[in-house]
Amino acid sequence: MAETIGAASSLSLGERMVRMQGYQGLRSVGFAAMPRPVRALPSPCSSSSSVVTAVSTPVKPDPTQVKRSKVEIFKEHSNFLRYPLKEELETEAANINEAATQLIKFHGSYQQTNRDEQPSGKVPNRLYLVMDDLADEFGIGTLRLTTRQTFQLHGITKFNLKTVLGTIIRNMGSTLGACGDLNRNVLAPAAPLMRKDYLFAQETADNIAMLLSPQSGSYYDIWVDGEKIMSAEPPEVVKARNDNSNGTNFPDSPEPIYGTQFLPRKFKIAVTVPTDNSVDILTNDVGVVVVSDADGEPQGFNIYVRWGDGKNPQMEATFPRLGDQLGYVPKEDILYAIKAIVVTQREHGRRDDRRYSRMKYLISDWGIDKFRGTVERYYGKKFEPFRELPEWEFKSYLGWHEQGDGAMFCGLHVDNGPSPLRGSLNITAMACPALPLCPLAIAEAERGIPDILKRVRAVFDKVGLKYSESVVIRVTGCPNGCAGLTWPSLDWSIWLGGTPNQMRLAETFMNKVKLHDLETVLEPLFYNWKIRRLRRESFGDFSMRIGFEKLRDLVEKWEGPAEARPRFGLKLFSDKETYEAMSEIAQTQNKTAHQLAMEVIRSYVASNKLAPESE
Ligand code: HEM
Ligand code: SF4
Structure with a gap:
């Protein structure tokens, strides 16, 4: 990779420090590369802000290394983010x-979207109430929580920006x-x-x-x-x-x-x-x-x-x-x-x-x-060797937990998308705002996720996966991956292989999948997961173990479940007492309660079978 601007790495730190004093290099070198010279620090900005001509990031002496993105030039001429x-x-x-x-x-503002950030996600009550009011008064009435522990306010126009940001700052928030x-x-x-x-x-x-x-x-x-x-x-x-x-x-x-x-x-x-x-x-x-x-x-x-x-x-x-x-x-x-x-x-x-x-x-x-x-x-020091640590886990903190000081706290699940659906899939599912709120969106996400979850649930049912089983689903409207890059949708790319504790991230499995074809990909995948997984193997681990190539092959050759046995929906033992009694008898015969119950039912059906009607 070409190193671009930045300190000369070949110089020792001592030399570098000397050269950095009063250094003006970036500007002059930068100008040479720019199509039309601009004054270094244009200062028609606020009278309250003094124009600073002090140090800037030094450059490497090599003049061929001055190609810079436009944003670098905007930053350079901004007088520390003020102008224009x-x-x-x-x-x-x-x-x-x-x-x-x-x-x-x-x-903290991105095309009518404003982010308030709070380190470690702590929000004072007053700030929350203020944000809520601002969303109603100047935004579109919604306050979104982000995966980076920030709030987002949508729909703030340019003319209300100063009031909104000023109010947040005065109430101890920060964007x-x-x-x-x-x-x-x-x-x-x-x-x-x-x-x-x-x-x-x-x-x-x-x-x-x-x-x-x-x-x-x-x-x-x-x-x-x-x-x-x-x-x-x-x-x-x-x-x-x-x-x-x-x-x-x-x-x-x-x-x-x-x-x-x-x-x-x-x-x-x-x-x-x-x-x-x-x-x-x-x-x-x-x-x-x-x-x-x-x-x-x-x-x-x-x-x-x-x-x-x-x-x-x-x-x-x-x-x-x-x-x-x-x-x-x-x-x-x-x-x-x-x-x-x-x-x-x-x-x-x-x-x-x-x-x-x-x-x-x-x-x-x-x-x-x-x-x-x-x-x-x-x-100025060497790093010490990494300390051995235990395995990572995904902790959702949902429900009631001891705080450790005698008090309890309760974690609440905030659903993504406009029409929440309950169930294990929803707990980890996430979508970014996408259309119509995000100017960068090229596909549906938040509006589409309830329907997608319903369809995934239907595939689960079809292949016989239980209601309590889950996969982590993330849907985003462009590759920026605002919903935690697990499953961005760009003409529907499908990414697999992330682990529930997020210590392995998903990788592209298939590109350009049409939304209406979702089931044709998911059905063979989920079916094979159900019948071939190891004990407690997550879908991500399963995908990585089998390998994407083999999985793609299964998707291509899919003709429905091998023995599409009809499901009769007979639920045995809806009461605990009968189950325990049956279990006790079954044990004496070296059987499970379920096996014994099925035997009893079969023999009952056989003995009561109606004789074929005589003519
Ligand atoms: C609708 C307004 C939004 C816009 C315009 C927007 C824009 C962007 C852009 C441009 C990036 C890529 C930035 C870069 O690579 O420099 C990004 C990344 C990200 N956004 Fe958003 N975003 C929006 C909403 C959200 C929301 C609601 C969340 C959280 C729920 C979110 C969380 C994130 C995260 C976590 C990343 C980083 C992904 C990564 O690279 O690890 N964004 N966003
Ligand atoms: S992932 Fe793309 S579409 Fe979704 S909010 Fe982020 S920038 Fe917008």
């Missing part, structure tokens, strides 16, 4: 221009950074368990969110006229942000970690505790797992990073691959280690082609050892 957003918001036009559209993502090229909402298990490791995971998520939040103040300039409404930061967060002992920072910049260019692409972090994969850890760029000692006292963290090769020119190229083990850090080092990872991506992630700008491509290109080595230079 502020001006565009003040025009009479219904929309804002392209540059402002890119910038407003950093502020800052919800959609741009920077760290997104930091996830942690949302369950209010009063266990030391859970509390520590949530505290760490909060601290990482603060560490990586933008510092230049443009957010407050634009939405609340420069008023700084921020909660106090713990001193260790401020110290970690300002620390430049390993050449991570732009010391004179209003954005000490991000510089003018921010990150090449969005960046996602989740923190959790061993076994709890409620945060879908491997879909994050960085996964952080609390490691505790035998007394349950948190001692440090295992860190995973996500990688993917992107070699395939197709859509698959941008599909997530499994995370890799970076190493272990003691707890006091976590903010420094996270910052080092972010800076490695800032410096070396691709900025020429946004399709390949996520950190996973950098890791895949370099290999984990080179990546780890570079991170260690910014971290």
Whole structure:
């Protein structure tokens, strides 16, 4: 992979620090590559915002490496995300221009959709009520919960944006950074368990969110006229942000970690505790797992990073691959280690082609050892070996649970889609909003999922799978995978092989399946799962064990269940007492209760069979 802008990796860190002081390289090199020169930092923006001419992300000296995506140029000229957003918001036009559209993502708005993010999913009551009112007053009356523990408000027009965002900020919410090229909402298990490791995971998520939040103040300039409404930061967060002992920072910049260019692409972090994969850890760029000692006292963290090769020119190229083990850090080092990872991506992630700008491509290109080595230079220490951890589980937290402090909490299921259907399929099914709410949608998802679940349920019935059986179904209206990339639909691609605990993600099984052909694919798959699976084998594990090639063959040659035995629907033993009595007798004859009952019924039927009518 070509390295594009970023620090010269061949220089030692010491040299790099020297060169970074007052460095203006990006701008001048960037200009040479641009079709028409633009002034460095146009400043018709707010009078309250001072024009900053300080440090920007340095570039490699090689002038051939200056190809950059358009968004990089918008960021560079934005005066830290202000220009031309502020001006565009003040025009009479219904929309804002392209540059402002890119910038407003950093502020948490995406074409009439606004995201409020709360680290580890905690929402104060007041903020919830405020969001609810805003949805009624300025949106379309709906408030959507997202898999990244954020709220989404839909249908906010440009003219109401300032009121809506201002109200959220004043009520201690934040949309800052919800959609741009920077760290997104930091996830942690949302369950209010009063266990030391859970509390520590949530505290760490909060601290990482603060560490990586933008510092230049443009957010407050634009939405609340420069008023700084921020909660106090713990001193260790401020110290970690300002620390430049390993050449991570732009010391004179209003954005000490991000510089003018921010990150090449969005960046996602989740923190959790061993076994709890409620945060879908491997879909994050960085996964952080609390490691505790035998007394349950948190001692440090295992860190995973996500990688993917992107070699395939197709859509698959941008599909997530499994995370890799970076190493272990003691707890006091976590903010420094996270910052080092972010800076490695800032410096070396691709900025020429946004399709390949996520950190996973950098890791895949370099290999984990080179990546780890570079991170260690910014971290200033070596990672310790990964600590052994138990198996992951999918925890839904539905229903009542002990909190650990004598109180209980209750997890409620929020159905996706407009007409909820009950049942085990629905508990894990998820759809993104898609049509008509999402401007990027090319297929139905939320509106279509109730019908899809009904059809899947019908296939279950047909092949004889029980009502309590389940597969995880995700439907999205485009490949962005907003519903947790398990089953995006692009002219209906079908992806299989994800595990229920989300530690293996689904892969493409078939492309271009027409919606009306869904059953022709699912029926043979589910039928074979039913008759060939191992004990307790999930559908995903089954698919991987049999192999996609064999499964495709089964789909192609499918002519209905082999012995399509009619189902008579005779349900024995609807009362427990009879069952137990029958079971007792059956045991003495070395039979099951069911076998004995069938014998009794058969002999009863035989002895009462009507003689054929004589003529
Ligand atoms: C309707 C408005 C929405 C729009 C316009 C939208 C837009 C996008 C875009 C453009 C991406 C890809 C971003 C990138 O690769 O940089 C994305 C990813 C994502 N969105 Fe949405 N989204 C919307 C709704 C939602 C909702 C409602 C949820 C959650 C329920 C959601 C959760 C996510 C997640 C988790 C990802 C990341 C997937 C991954 O790469 O791991 N989005 N969204
Ligand atoms: S997956 Fe695509 S269609 Fe669905 S909400 Fe995300 S961007 Fe929109």
